[in-house]
Amino acid sequence: MDRRQFLRVTGGALFAGSVGASHRAAAHPGPFEPLGRVDIEGAKEAVCSADGQTAFVAATTGYVTVDISTPDRPTVLAERRNRLSDHDDGPLRGIFDVKLDGDTLLVVGPANPIPGAVSGVLVVDVSDPSDPTEQAFYETDFPIHNCFAADGRAYLTANDGDRNPLVVLDVETGAELGRWSLVSEDSQWAEVGSSVRAIHDVWVHDDVVFIAHWDAGTWMVDVSDPTNPTTLGSISPGDPAELAGLSGRERRRVGRTPPGNHHYVATDDSxxxxxxxxxxxxxxxxxxxxETSDETTTPSTELVGGPGGVELWDVSDPTAPVQRSTIDPPASPDPTLGGVWTTAHNFDFHDSRLYTSWYRGGVKRHDVSDPSDPVELAWWRDPDQTNFWTAQYAYPFADEGVFVASSWGFDDVPGALYTFPDHAGEQLNPPALAPETKTDSLVNTPTETSQSSNGSAPETATSATNAPGFGVGVGAAALGAAGLWYRHRARRED
Known part of the structure; x- marks a missing residue:
């Protein structure tokens, strides 16, 4: 199948008959519903402490700590807004991500280029989450959409509109330890539009970094020596020669439609x-x-693409990853950028369970003990009130457990943090996402695939669209502006 070939399917019935499409398990007695919620203005990413008693939430203009030890009554412990307001270019804005390493919280921004705005990493001691202490700020000359914190290091997305590297910092000193760039791996990528090969997110397990590189796929890099990162393998990396030849309109389409659009990555415990x-x-x-008339052709339009799902890959050998299955997204009544978003966003693994968020499509919980046959255990949605950014396991509670999900709000609906029971179940009278499906979706149909160590990729299964993962209405325009912003900063510093 050609990489850009699509198959029409009935709205939302994505990947029917494909590798390991998930199915439902028997329900838990009683309705599945949230345990509690607390409003948080501008809520984006959320992470939980090791003991599961506290959640830390990126809140666009700051960060918030929340006590979730009593899950039916989550309570804000501390709210910090407008940090670095005394900086010449402050405050720190566009905070979409926070990450935790022990008692150290990294707060990063701005997620997208903001002309004249300060950018960097705020290091916070949260050993007392009710009284977070800001210890350092490391200014960068690039915006930071996402990051990861592990073993005293900060791993930063650095979309500078040029090389778009991953940058590794020492959290204690702020010194740059090293960087890795797709352009250094293969110079052909320098000819590809920056927005198409944006580095969107990063995950670290042991000494391996997993990098979601949008239409450049996912890359696995050994950082046991952070001064000399070494590429291990890649998944669906795309063809740089093909991508380099795209026009601006074609880049917009490729950035929003399958295949590609690698947005978020995470591994299980192993x-x-x-x-x-x-x-x-x-x-x-x-x-x-x-249809023709007088030898002229009447133009019309069609919708291509649709909401994307979560692919599950065996990466026990990173030089030869194998796709096991795809978890399909909820069907959307209007899958366009201006419609009802039900595409995959952020997620978390814990103890053979996968917790996923789907914007207005709700949150789901899957059993992935057999990754070739994921089983849906629970699905809860309220599209009129929720717009979920992430789902994260928190801690065992009573005979079950708790997971949290942040909702970033829309229109006049506030952002919030929700707590959920960690068990299977059915939502009572679940609301429809909308009265009817607006259109069919066009997607690729996956087959079980593997990849060679040279990075070449057999055809894989995804469903996709452009880069609003970088913010509504921002996407490629913001990434293109990153280069101008970067050069402006450099001239000012000179």
Whole structure:
């Protein structure tokens, strides 16, 4: 199958008959529903402490700590807004991500280029989550959409509009330890538009970094020596020669439609199972409908693409990853960028369970003990009130457990942090996502695949659209602006 070939399927019935499409398990007695919630303005990513008693939430203009030890009554412990307001270019804005390493919280931003705004990493001691202490700020000359914290290091996405590297910092000193760039791996990538090969997110397990590189796929890099990162392998890396030849309009389409759109990555506890979130939508494009009059062709439009799911890959050998299955997204009544988002966003593994968020499509919980046959255990949604950014396991509670999910709000609906029971179940009278499906979706149909150590990729299964993972209305425009912003900063510093 050609890499850009699509198959039409009935709305949302994605990957029917494909490798390991998930199915439902028997329900837990009683309705499945949230245990509690607390409003948080501008809520984005959320992470939990090792003991599961506290959640830390990126809140766009700051960060918030939340006590979730009594899950039916989550309570804000501390709220810090407008940090670095005394900086010449402050405050720190566009905070979409926080990450935790022991008692150290990294707060990063801005997620997207903001002309004239300060950017960097705020290091916070949260050993007392009710009284977080800001210890250092390391200024960068690039925006930071996402990061990872592990073993005293900060791993930063550095979309500078040029090389788009991963940058590794020493958290204690702020010194740069090393960087890895796709352009250094293969100079052909320098000819590819920056937005198409944006580095969107990063995950670290032991000494392996997993990098979600949008239409450049996912890359696995050995950072046992952070001064000399070494590439181990890649998943669905795309063809740089093909991508370099795209026009601006074609880049927009490729960035929003399958295959590609590697948005988020995370491994299970062993590091052998990798999840890849495919964030995508549908895009209206012109077509030739075949009707002619006076030797002229009447143009019309069609929708291509659709919401993306979560791919599960065996990466026990990173030089030869094997796709095991794809968890399909909920069907959307309007899968366009301006419609009802039900595409994959962020997720978490814990003890053979996968917790996923799907924007207005809700949150789900799967059994992935057999990654070739994931089983849906629970699904809860309220599309009029929730717009879920992430789902994260928290801690065992009573006979079950708790997971949390942050909702980033929309229109006049506030952002919030929700707590959920960690068991299977059925939602009572679940609301429809909308009255009817607006259109069919066009997706690729996956087959079980593996990849060679040279990075070449057999055809894989995704459903996708452009880069609103970088913010509504930002996407490629923001990434293109990153280069201008970077050069402006460099000239000012000179």
């Amino acid at each position: 590091g052998d199972l990798l999840g890849i979130g495919i964030e995508s939508w549908a895009l209206e494009v012109e077509r030739d409908d075949g």
